[in-house]
Amino acid sequence: MPFADELISRQTARTLTHAIRAAVPDAEVPALRAAPAHMEGLPLRKRADLLRDALLTDLPGDFASLARTVRRARDGAPDFTGWLIWPVTAAVAAKAVDEGDAESFDDAMALLAELTGRLTSEFAVRTLLRHDLDRALAIIAGTWTRSDDADVRRLASEGTRPYLPWAVRVPAITASPGVTVPVLDALHRDESEYVRRSVANHLNDLGRDHPDTAVDAARRWLADPAPTTERLVRHGLRTLVKRGHRGSLELLGFPSAALDVQGPFLDRDVVPIGESVRLTAAITNVGDTAARLAIDYIVHHRKANGGRTGKTFKLTTRTLAPGERTEVAREHSFRPITTRRYHPGGHAISLQINGVESTRTAFLLAPQDPSLTQDGSA
Template sequence: MPFADELVNGHTVRLLTRAVRSALPGVEPASLRAAAQRLGPLPLRERADLLRDALLVDVPGGYAELAGVVRAARDAVPGFGGWLIWPVTSAVAAKAVAEGTDTAFDDAMALLADLTGRLTSEFALRILLRHDLDRALGIIAGWTAATDPDVRRLAVEGTRPYLPRSVPVPELVARPGATVPVLDALHRDDSEYVRRSVADHLDDLGRGHADLAVATARRWLDAPAPTTGRLVRRGLRTLVKRRHPGALELLGFTSATLEVDGPVLDRTRVPFGGSVRFTATIRNVGASDARLAIDYVVHHRGADGSRSTRTFKLTARAVAPDETIAVTREHSFRPLATRGCHPGRHAIALHINGVTSDLAEFEIQAP
């Protein structure tokens, strides 16, 4: 199975080359062939951008010519889909923006919607959102009623404030309420595929505008579909980890009277790259049932001796009066490409309904 960065690869270039030759007989896509030799060290988005730029060079003319080539290839070339759709749709969006006309802009939006089911047009949509957010959102509002779930999902996923691997759209972050109508239209969608995207968009919204995300979720829960509770729990997951009071309250994780024993570690000296197991018991000493959101927080020691924290989900449980539950987890400190591991003092604590337990400290030994 290829690494993510390798999903845009030599096979992608060959398919694109075949598509150009099919739609433009006699044109030799030299820039695409040259780009194939430069993919090696690049991450995924930069690979897509490289092929986008090569395609813009190899296809002569303005927006109409490029859109015509894409539509001709779509209809005539077997296998016109998969990861080539990212550079193709990005080229369409870039050419429409360069043309600078409403006609090109609107046609590019339609072409992105048409192609999104062949992979996704969410990354290319960002180019058009950056150029004219209000015009794009006006068109996207119509997508929320599309019969094709891929197009409905594009409306939600492509407008996420912090879409992974995409170019940022600063105006989406500066105007957080701009996409709420899209979420309102689709949070009860028949497709789990679309609803999951709504939840991820809501989670993005909460990163910078927590109160708006909670208020939006609260409105949905006032008249819920059978699927709304699950969607909201996913959509507010980061705010629960951050112990946001409104998110905790909305999901029923209110204050409770508890006795917490732990976390208790199985060791206080951990070999470099090893793991530590912890356990804890939690007793409800209150007079009523308690719904608990239980996470744990690792206090990592940095290379400079400072500490940073990262929160991990443990469980959500309902606990009756005088009931005791036990939780356990083994946490690995194996160094990863995205997370280093440094010798020295580290610690683990529990978060229960926004309240932090005592720290349990341990030392990671030098390699």
């Protein structure tokens, strides 16, 4: 499987070049021909930008001319698909913005919808959203969300996500609470799991900056739910639940509870990097009503500067009758992974139950045992 940067490869550039030459036989396309030589060391988005700029250089006409060429390539080249679609759609969006008229803008939106099933147009639509948010959202909410094509409906949600991975930000979206909620309202009951998953991820993004807006939307959906709504909402509020956001927890059925929490207890005070620690705890419902509990735990990692940063991990859910006691346990590994760097020194673990953190239990994370390999094996 290729690394992410290699998804747009030299072969991608050559395939795109052949497709454009087939659509416009008299085009020399020198910039496209030269592009593969300049890809080495570039991250994925820069590779997309390189091919976008090459297209715009080699096809210097107006937007209508570029759109005709792209549609000819789409209809005439069976391999006009996959990761080459990113730079193509990026060129379409850039040319429409440069043209500056409503007709080009609207046709660019239409062309992105036509192409999105061949990979995705979610990255390119950001350019149009940044240029004219109101016009783009009117098309997205009024047309894309009603499309018969699940790829287009997903594009409506995914393309407008506040924190879409690999994509440029749209400041007007992150600064405007709820501006994309009408798109989510139209799609949260969608028949396609593919679309609903995007809605959940969009809701999760929204909650990062505007938690109350996200919870308010979820509350409306749950007031008239489809069979799939509760699952979507749980996934969409997952980060808020990890943060202990009271409104999201209460909406999902985890209100405040009267508890006696013993622990967490750790089976060792010193944990070498590459090994694990076992945590246990006992929780008793000391209230006079049943308590539904979302039980997580937080590892408070030492940072390079000596500070602490907490990462929350799911543990379990339980319902306790008045006076009932339950025990929980979990092994937590400090095996080195590529997405986290461990720093030896003081760490701590705490529980978080329905958003309320317990006392922290400290331990020392020690340097890795030199007899272990990088993957933690002997």
